[in-house]
Amino acid sequence: MAARTAQRGTRSTVNLLDPTHQAGLQSLLTKLYNKPVELNLIKLRRPHLDADILSSYVTQRLLDRALGPRRVIRDAAWKSGLPTPRVVTELQQAKRVPGRMISSDALEKNSSFGPMRTQTSEILRGLKMSQVSSVKVEAAGRLSKRMTANRAQKKVARRGANGKGPGYMVRGFRKAHVSVSQRAGKRRIGSYGVRVDVGHS
Numbered sequence: 001m002a003a004r005t006a007q008r009g010t011r012s013t014v015n016l017l018d019p020t021h022q023a024g025l026q027s028l029l030t031k032l033y034n035k036p037v038e039l040n041l042i043k044l045r046r047p048h049l050d051a052d053i054l055s056s057y058v059t060q061r062l063l064d065r066a067l068g069p070r071r072v073i074r075d076a077a078w079k080s081g082l083p084t085p086r087v088v089t090e091l092q093q094a095k096r097v098p099g100r101m102i103s104s105d106a107l108e109k110n111s112s113f114g115p116m117r118t119q120t121s122e123i124l125r126g127l128k129m130s131q132v133s134s135v136k137v138e139a140a141g142r143l144s145k146r147m148t149a150n151r152a153q154k155k156v157a158r159r160g161a162n163g164k165g166p167g168y169m170v171r172g173f174r175k176a177h178v179s180v181s182q183r184a185g186k187r188r189i190g191s192y193g194v195r196v197d198v199g200h201s
Contacts, residue, residue, distance in 0.1 A: 016041055048080035048135050048198065051181035055196040058137060059183040062192065069143040069155050076196075077157035080135045134160030134199035141192025160199065 014021055022039050029037040047053045054076060061072045136158040143153040177200040184193050 017043055046081060048076075049132055051179040051196045051198040054135075054137070054198065055181040055183040055194050058139065058196065059185045059194050062139065062143070062185055062194070063187065065145055065187070069139060069153065073137050073139055073155040073157045076137045077135050077159045080132065080159055082132060082135070082160050132160075132198060132200055134158070134197075136197040136199075138195045138197075139192060142187060142190030143192055144189065147189050 016022060016025065022041065026037055026039050029039075044053060047057045058072060058076050061067055061076075062069060136156070138154070138156045140154040141152055143155065144151070179198050179200070181196045181198075182193065184191060186192075
């Protein structure tokens with residue numbers, strides 16, 4: 001048992017971001033698909049910025065039976081780097097200082113697009129990915145470790161919301177600046193679903 005544990009500790013991990021390791025994987029995929037394959041791998045440090053990436057990340061981690069579903073859902077929501085009250089206060093103070101931040105009118109006057117093009121304020125208003133303000137992760141289905149468990153479980157974690165509802169803004173009758181993603185996975189004891197709501201301010 002001790003030898004097996006020591007062997008696990010000395011096992012080398014493959015870094016796919018290394019070009020030397022990518023060459024072998026790229027040649028294998030080229031033979032598999034019978035066409036040239038080019039790999040462009042990027043290390044994601046903040047998966048909470050995109051709902052699709054975060055839902056895929058949570059779905060993949062739930063496949064590991066060594067990890068508890070409650071811990072996976074909690075870490076996905078609470079480890080998201082949301083703006084703190086101090087950052088919001090500093091941003092509001094910076095807006096009051098003249099010359100610290102450029103307004104949309106000044107940017108539009110100094111731009112080379114001309115008055116007949118799209119206004120800068122409309123472009124800034126249409127930016128959804130400006131800043132993540134809330135994250136809600138929900139998983140439901142056969143999340144138990146027991147093979148004989150026939151009950152579906154539901155785990156929910158949220159961060160950035162003031163109440164029990166989602167933390168995005170509601171403008172009139174529609175939700176503004178929110179991206180939703182849903183994924184499904186299957187374990188040995190059954191299937192489960194993951195839903196991620198990411199609100200942007």
